[in-house]
Amino acid sequence: MFSQINPQLIRNLEKLGLTENEARTYVGLVSLREATAREIHELTNVPRAKIYEILKVLAKKGYLEVRQGSPTYFRAVDPKQVIGKIKDEFINCAIESLDQLNELSYELPKTSSVWCIQSDWGIKNRIREILSGVKEELIVFSSNPEFLKEFEPELKNLEKTCSLILIVNELDRFRSLPFEFRETTKEFTDFLNNIVIEGIRYDEEFFMIADGKVSIGVHRAGNKREAVVIKLPIVCYMQKMIYNRVLEPSFVKKER
Template structure:
């Protein structure tokens, strides 16, 4: 029950309004006293709450033998009404926000922090929809799976380039990074990079490890990280068909470079 109340609150109802409507759904037509008793809403507040819901059209009121009886808007009608209201509000706020965005001055190139797995994924999907010419990525299996359907749609309109880790049969245009001692022991450092048209980029650790990423439209950041991806691809291609001696040499050189 608490879960339903919280979800109704996310639709704009307060806790008492949600409890009153749910009580009426459960018991049908009832007096204010019965609603108060069933829902736990204080009697001093129940008439205020029910009258407010009546004003919204969520509760129906009728006088029977000089006593007020309340009944809920049928659930199917309630849900349809909520859906229509949500769609109307969404379309209205979308237009208003887009108009506002057009009138605002374009900010200087920046690096912004993104928080929350869903926000990060939504931002990535938004960038993929905006891509017009080229998408460049470096990505591990978990993030790749999250964005696969969006990548597939985007590649119908523009080129896809980059490198993937722990992904079998990646999309055309993507190199598969060979398995090495470094990739096997990388632990929590499975970063991703997503760049579109050389103009905007999101990068950060896997969202399963840390729900933080970074957005930038700074050309220097984008240039450096796209070149990082190309360097990774180039080394991977050069080494892929070489023997274990070369792989061991690279591992040794890397360890020496990053040692204290």
């Protein structure tokens, strides 16, 4: 039965643009090689009332071939050819969309200075975007060595071109990274480890201030990671003052 087919395969085909029933129908037909609509329905459990319309759509897309008769038989086109066709269409669509998006230019009366990002990819992409524009000074705080390590190449490059200040809450956890660090006070570390709002624990993982103009803070609220980007120089200045207040007085260098 269809339940034996890898459900991840169906999800992957959905990501490539097929509906769930289209994916189930195509996978079923690949399994059967050649079959009637009734046989496909019995294998995949795609509703019988929809199977003919779905087969018609897949034929129009070029994913299957039809042999007219009584009954009519259907045969799946080689998956390598089908996936290749989808890949080419996807790439062409992506390139065309990017070109069209780059042509857009609208003047807005006012843009927001505060943005929230709620996907890991979006958060890391925005951090790298900010890092690429640093000119003079970068202040970074981290309580998560693994997260900080993802930006090691960018930080190593900035170490040569700007004033780079790296702050951590527990120095011993960051000794594997090839940087010089400053460490926060025990009071600040204790504060970070005990942030609970309305029963939800907040873990501040990463904070960055770039050239005193833009900051991004990354935290976990329960199991959900999110980030807040602020483009207000006065707020960035106040944030910088806070970090100056919570540092241990001595500058801690990594042993080389």
